[in-house]
Amino acid sequence: MFHFTYYTPTKVVFGKGAEGQTGALVKEQGCKKVLIHYGGGSVIRSGLLDRIKASLDQAGVAYTALGGVVPNPRLSLVYQGIELAEKEGVDFILAVGGGSVIDSSKAIAYGLTNKGDVWDFYDHTRQASACLPVGVVLTISAAGSEMSNSSVITKDEGGVKRGYNNDLCRPKFAVMDPELTITLPPYQTASGCTDIMMHTMERYFCPEGSMELTDSIAEGLLRTVMKNAKILHADPGNYDARAEIMWAGSLSHNGLTGTGRGDWATHGLEHEMGGMFDVTHGAGLAAVWGSWARYVYQNCLNRFVRFAVNVMGVENAGTPEETALRGIEAVEDFYRSIDMPTCFSELGISPTQEQMETMADMCIVAGGGQKGVAKVLHEADCLKIYQMANH
Amino acid sequence: MFHFTYYTPTKVVFGKGAEGQTGALVKEQGCKKVLIHYGGGSVIRSGLLDRIKASLDQAGVAYTALGGVVPNPRLSLVYQGIELAEKEGVDFILAVGGGSVIDSSKAIAYGLTNKGDVWDFYDHTRQASACLPVGVVLTISAAGSEMSNSSVITKDEGGVKRGYNNDLCRPKFAVMDPELTITLPPYQTASGCTDIMMHTMERYFCPEGSMELTDSIAEGLLRTVMKNAKILHADPGNYDARAEIMWAGSLSHNGLTGTGRGDWATHGLEHEMGGMFDVTHGAGLAAVWGSWARYVYQNCLNRFVRFAVNVMGVENAGTPEETALRGIEAVEDFYRSIDMPTCFSELGISPTQEQMETMADMCIVAGGGQKGVAKVLHEADCLKIYQMANH
Numbered sequence A, B: 001m002f003h004f005t006y007y008t009p010t011k012v013v014f015g016k017g018a019e020g021q022t023g024a025l026v027k028e029q030g031c032k033k034v035l036i037h038y039g040g041g042s043v044i045r046s047g048l049l050d051r052i053k054a055s056l057d058q059a060g061v062a063y064t065a066l067g068g069v070v071p072n073p074r075l076s077l078v079y080q081g082i083e084l085a086e087k088e089g090v091d092f093i094l095a096v097g098g099g100s101v102i103d104s105s106k107a108i109a110y111g112l113t114n115k116g117d118v119w120d121f122y123d124h125t126r127q128a129s130a131c132l133p134v135g136v137v138l139t140i141s142a143a144g145s146e147m148s149n150s151s152v153i154t155k156d157e158g159g160v161k162r163g164y165n166n167d168l169c170r171p172k173f174a175v176m177d178p179e180l181t182i183t184l185p186p187y188q189t190a191s192g193c194t195d196i197m198m199h200t201m202e203r204y205f206c207p208e209g210s211m212e213l214t215d216s217i218a219e220g221l222l223r224t225v226m227k228n229a230k231i232l233h234a235d236p237g238n239y240d241a242r243a244e245i246m247w248a249g250s251l252s253h254n255g256l257t258g259t260g261r262g263d264w265a266t267h268g269l270e271h272e273m274g275g276m277f278d279v280t281h282g283a284g285l286a287a288v289w290g291s292w293a294r295y296v297y298q299n300c301l302n303r304f305v306r307f308a309v310n311v312m313g314v315e316n317a318g319t320p321e322e323t324a325l326r327g328i329e330a331v332e333d334f335y336r337s338i339d340m341p342t343c344f345s346e347l348g349i350s351p352t353q354e355q356m357e358t359m360a361d362m363c364i365v366a367g368g369g370q371k372g373v374a375k376v377l378h379e380a381d382c383l384k385i386y387q388m389a390n391h
Helices: A018-028 A048-059 A075-088 A099-113 A186-204 A212-234 A239-251 A265-277 A281-310 A320-337 A353-366 A379-389 B018-028 B048-059 B075-088 B099-113 B186-204 B212-234 B239-251 B265-277 B281-310 B320-337 B353-366 B379-389
Strands: A004-014 A033-038 A062-066 A092-097 A134-138 A150-155 A160-165 A173-176 B004-014 B033-038 B062-066 B092-097 B134-138 B150-155 B160-165 B173-176
Touching (some): A033 A099, A048 A092, A092 A099, A186 A281, A265 A281, A265 A353, A265 A379, A281 A320, B004 B018, B018 B092, B033 B048, B048 B062, B075 B099, B075 B150, B173 B239, B212 B239, B212 B281
Parallel strands (some): A004 A173, A033 A092, B004 B173, B033 B062
Antiparallel strands (some): A004 B004, B150 B160
């Protein structure tokens, strides 16, 4: 009967040169000292970090900075950030980067406002009661973390990758200049597009009834992302396509395309691949999705048929099973067209039987229990899906 | 180049029985005393007001109440609300009703936090610097005021109807139980659907480039509203259709379907009709839209063609002009199918030439100058559109 909570308080400032407003946006928050958190050298080389600092200087806001966030962001840097921010009296975290930087920032923000080990939240042994305000200057369209309530952190020892969702961490603002994403390598752009699609597809494949309005938004978003991902594959400098993808990234993970629904098994499966092999998140999702879909589609047949027809443009011919399978094939064809993998070998990994068993075990046993609603997955199901993808 | 700000901080709690959470939601805001603001007797007769009071009692929140809001809400009641709220030490306004009640609540909230006459903001002679927090229990799907930054107030003397937009007034929360709208008279339901469509259509008919993603969301929303408006015309008790319409009402006016764009001439034209003849807002929009569309479509031809094909299902045959005109006719056919007017006589008004001249004058001269972007309208254009609709 359509019960949901929808909460997207993040103020989005979108467009060319939007990063020039960062200082004013931080100042609006009434804070005294900012921790600028970022990743590698690209924000330094591009001059973006200097422009952000200049904007903060202009607004009269003090800051300190901590770089070094890597993909599948590490808990050890989160601890370092908490220590630095406490020492410096920081009361606002400004993430300059993509999902990894934003997620690391959210974890630091939790750590600064809750006693005890911040990993407890990701380990789901307790709930956060507060979160320091976080703002974002987005440089990668992918994770949607700029408007979402989620963050994912990887524990250095053992590569345990865990997510924690709480509305407290939704960023106060997100500065989105599509031009900042133009220099991304093609593989990162395509991985981002895959991640964006998956955030909507995870919410789409649910057996129970869905709102028509939500479906129409989800389907329109998926078609738009696929069209513009292909444009960027051929023409990485296309600003308009960058803008479409960037806005789709935010809307695909702020709750709009789900209004309460969600399967999330593919993300669960990929988290273990990311934790063990450190693969790019979007590429990991692409590599395992087809196997997941073939394993579960019969339990959620109506939705796979609707998806095939409305999103992938499959003619509704033959049996529902045939239509559903053609839709799955069409997604894999699309992934190949933007050089995304559709199996483990294309992803560049070849896990042993033992490694797959470990991933399946971690996904379910350590990962909070059964996964998914399209078909409920237990440990043996996860192992089977990994095996199906392992070619 | 797709510049926009998007800011929708309202927490939506959606579903059957959601109003039971009102007390807890108000308490989250940390306020001491609530003004419950409502309209006529229906919220009393239905028992809703008692349920809201019980929810506030349970949460331990004190309150006072003021009813009497009418459609095209009056400035005099706003003044009365400000006086009462000041006397009672109110620090939160809870609107229980539809757009008129919410808009009246927003005006009271401005009045309580800014010195001087609150009408100044609606008269656009100065800007508000603050706004008391407002929450909403929605009972009519139409205005979208539950998530929007706008409110419209009518000055009792002379029927001057003016809107004021400011992010400060966006509600803190909106409780949305589709079941509360089931008892609405069919004319109010249809008028609400029309208003919802218009909030998206006002944003759609802009000559400059639009984001594909925004277009696809807008088009999906319009198709969903038309489909479910017809369902409700035949079956007013259909909960699922009520839910689709209610959520569409919020998304159509929270900024999502525009991302910065907007024409708003039809709303400007209708405001004068509402002010002079006190017509139902949605019905007034339906009665004048076709005339506006025929007057402007050649200046915004590509958008009208796209609309005809993607929203109204018109085959793209003949010239672009023919396709556009068929799209306009299809909208009018739809309005007739849900008993909405498409001209002044069907709306039940027959303004004299002098009255139309007065409306055109007030729309442009007193109403802040030229209107629209699909085609920029001056006083003579507005008069012409009123004359076209006057049959």
